[in-house]
Amino acid sequence: MLLRPALALLLLTGPAMAQKGLGLMEETPDHLRLYNDCMKLARADPLKALPAAEKWHAQGGGFAARHCVATAMFMAGRYAQAAVQFESIARDMGQDRPGLRAELWAQAGQAFIEAGVATKAIEAQNRAIELKPTDASLWVDRGLSHAAQRAWPRAISDFDRALQLSPDDVEVLVLRAASWRNAGNPERALADAARALRIAPDHSEALLERAFANLARGQRGTANVDFSMVLRLVPPGSPAALRAEAGLRGELPHPSEPALPQAPAGAARGGGKR
Incomplete structure (x- = not known):
């Protein structure tokens, strides 16, 4: 790992998640295509993807467009703004899809770490863990944030929990x-x-x-x-x-x-x- 000195954003862009539409959009072939195209562009050319994603959002792209906006911000190095966007999507989803909201809070945490704000990262990661406590990677994320603060006992405690789940x-x-x-x-x-x-x-x-x-x-x-x-x-x-x-x-x-x-x-x- 290590976790990294520079933490990589854990993007929800795998094929399986794309097929499900991330639960963020109307699940139609057209919306899935728009989302996949937007996310590919966000990774390849984030500065070009950002206005395209914002335009899609203005046209009714909903949570999926907002997620692409946040991803493009992250990939462009606008980490603090990306973190706020990920947090906002997670909050606006209400009580639906706790697993997906956990992923969004985790992404917010990753972005805050890249922005150099470990305290905010830990707050976001606390929310992720509350929603999905059996996900070992979430405990690793928070352990890395504690490590960024050189809070070693707390980091060790989180890695302990991760190893209980994934020995x-x-x-x-x-x-x-x-x-x-x-x-x-x-x-x-x-x-x-x-x-x-x-x-x-x-x-x-x-x-x-x-x-x-x-x-x-x-x-x-x-x-x-x-x-x-x-x-x-x-x-x-x-x-x-x-x-x-x-x-x-x-x-x-x-x-x-x-x-x-x-x-x-x-x-x-x-x-x-x-």
Whole structure:
């Protein structure tokens, strides 16, 4: 993951959701086509999609058009505005479709994180969790927001809950390992990294977390084995490679560096996990 230093927006744009019309529009072939076309344009050319989506909304596109507007805003880097739009859609849906409203609140949270407003992200993610508490990814989202605030006990608690729901999720184990490391508990970090590596032996971020945990414990030789393995697995010059090279020099992550590893592709909404 990690979750990412830059969080990816988890978009509701998969084929299955499109076939259902997201529950946001009149479910006719024409409306579905308009929505799909709008969302494709929002991803490819958000500045062009935004006026088109706003025009569609003015012509009666309803929630679907508003969702496309919000998505285009996000993709254009207008994160705070996108977050407000996602929140507004979720509120205006009333009490209908709690699962979909949870997704919209989650999207608002992602946008607030990108805007650098972790407090607002957590508020939105609280709403998402209230609506869909059995969705592990929502707990991960909020854990990442707590991590952005460096509130490590809260982040760990949310990752705990995510792992209760999805016990063998390697990415969440790595996130929790990183959180334990940042909280000053290398022993717990080592345990989570080792558990992740039993599931995915060549996972570069898990190897890094095990290495940094061992380095913090004074086991530099053991740590260097993992750092060297990472350098064989990842592209030269990549963030993971740079971290491994720093580790080989005996350098622990600096407080100013991203606190958590980068998010995996599967962590992004729309990647099938939701």
